[in-house]
Amino acid sequence: xxxxxxxxxxxxxxxxxxxxxxxxxxxxxxxxxxxxxxxxxxxxxxxxxxxxxxxxxxxxxxxxxxxxxxxxxxxxxxxxxxxxxxxxxxxxxxxxxxxxxxxxxxxxxxxxxxxxxxxxxxxxxxxxxxxxxxxxxxxxxxxxxxxxxxxxxxxxxxxxxxxxxxxxxxxxxxxxxxxxxx
Numbered sequence: 001x002x003x004x005x006x007x008x009x010x011x012x013x014x015x016x017x018x019x020x021x022x023x024x025x026x027x028x029x030x031x032x033x034x035x036x037x038x039x040x041x042x043x044x045x046x047x048x049x050x051x052x053x054x055x056x057x058x059x060x061x062x063x064x065x066x067x068x069x070x071x072x073x074x075x076x077x078x079x080x081x082x083x084x085x086x087x088x089x090x091x092x093x094x095x096x097x098x099x100x101x102x103x104x105x106x107x108x109x110x111x112x113x114x115x116x117x118x119x120x121x122x123x124x125x126x127x128x129x130x131x132x133x134x135x136x137x138x139x140x141x142x143x144x145x146x147x148x149x150x151x152x153x154x155x156x157x158x159x160x161x162x163x164x165x166x167x168x169x170x171x172x173x174x175x176x177x178x179x180x181x182x
């Protein structure tokens with residue numbers, strides 16, 4: 001029995017981007033709650049440092065992430081035509097489970113990173129801004145790459161899929177199928 005599914009690659013890429021941006025927003029809320037819970041409350045100086053560092057990190061890291069980290073679209077040339085046993089697309093329930101799982105992993109990792117950096121650097125807004133800015137930059141770069149995948153699909157009249165049991169193994173087998181003209 002073949003239990004591989006055809007996970008639409010552009011949709012997975014958007015899901016990863018959404019998970020990173022949602023984790024950035026979660027960390028932003030957590031950072032504000034941590035700052036408000038101190039004896040001094042939320043101060044203008046903290047907001048200025050957080051905003052400046054976060055925005056600076058976002059501006060500097062967005063192009064760096066696009067250039068330095070292999071984007072998902074860089075894997076498209078490795079894709080093979082879909083052949084062999086018939087594979088089906090995941091059900092909406094499987095997409096929901098994967099969305100929750102990827103969001104939980106990203107949120108947990110982002111929270112751990114925030115706590116680690118706050119423990120090292122202190123609560124001055126710098127650590128919080130770096131984590132939020134970096135996650136947002138990576139999410140934006142991944143959204144841009146998802147659009148690149150969709151443009152490639154349109155140009156090549158193909159749909160790209162990760163042919164795997166679970167999307168955690170997306171790197172193992174990327175396939176494509178011809179688009180039916182709609």
